[in-house]
Amino acid sequence: MRRRIATASDLEAILRIESRVFGNPWAPRAYLDEIERPMAIVELAVAEDGAVSGYSCTWHVLAAGEMEAHLLRIAVDPDAQRRGIGRDLLGAVLERATAHGASRVLLEVGASNRAARALYDAAGFAEIGRRAGYYKAPPDDAVVMARPAREAAKTPRPAGC
Numbered sequence: 001m002r003r004r005i006a007t008a009s010d011l012e013a014i015l016r017i018e019s020r021v022f023g024n025p026w027a028p029r030a031y032l033d034e035i036e037r038p039m040a041i042v043e044l045a046v047a048e049d050g051a052v053s054g055y056s057c058t059w060h061v062l063a064a065g066e067m068e069a070h071l072l073r074i075a076v077d078p079d080a081q082r083r084g085i086g087r088d089l090l091g092a093v094l095e096r097a098t099a100h101g102a103s104r105v106l107l108e109v110g111a112s113n114r115a116a117r118a119l120y121d122a123a124g125f126a127e128i129g130r131r132a133g134y135y136k137a138p139p140d141d142a143v144v145m146a147r148p149a150r151e152a153a154k155t156p157r158p159a160g161c
């Protein structure tokens with residue numbers, strides 16, 4: 001498994017996974033916008049045969065004078081889940097946040113999303129807030145989580161990818 005930055009030619013592969021794992025898939029235009037947006041990084045996990053197995057989308061933004069990383073999306077093809085790919089993608093998000101000078105990394109996750117919450121808990125994210133009724137399809141609260149970016153540099157890289 002290796003990682004690379006997405007280009008417009010990866011759109012179809014991203015959308016194939018997106019439609020399999022999310023009840024509220026982003027539109028193709030939304031991903032094209034993220035691929036082209038200077039403050040966004042869409043990073044892929046790619047198998048040896050070139051197939052896209054997962055992706056993350058992160059913004060690096062200035063908030064009240066502090067650089068922050070906002071993880072907007074992370075997904076792994078259902079056929080490739082539970083092999084450490086999500087952990088590897090998240091590790092890369094944390095490393096990039098540190099490289100961009102971010103003070104912290106933030107994300108929102110569905111309260112009922114057991115897999116993603118376990119992934120974030122294991123990576124040291126802590127709940128900092130809740131947004132009741134934030135998700136509509138399916139209905140769910142959003143849990144807002146954050147962790148300092150600096151710790152990311154000390155986090156050992158996960159094995160397996």
Ligand SMILES: CC(C)(COP(=O)(O)OP(=O)(O)OC[C@H]1O[C@@H](n2cnc3c(N)ncnc32)[C@H](O)[C@@H]1OP(=O)(O)O)[C@@H](O)C(=O)NCCC(=O)NCCS
Pocket residue numbers: 021022072073074075076077080081082083084085086087088109110113114115116118119120122
């Ligand atoms: C969340 C997601 C990205 C995890 O990807 P993954 O490649 O399967 O995760 P990993 O194999 O790297 O697992 C890392 C850790 O996360 C936790 N985890 C992952 N999937 C889990 C599951 N189904 N149940 C419980 N814990 C889970 C475990 O702690 C796991 O460590 P372990 O395997 O040593 O027990 C994947 O389940 C997914 O794409 N879900 C749908 C999209 C989504 O909800 N994205 C997050 C919101 S934007």
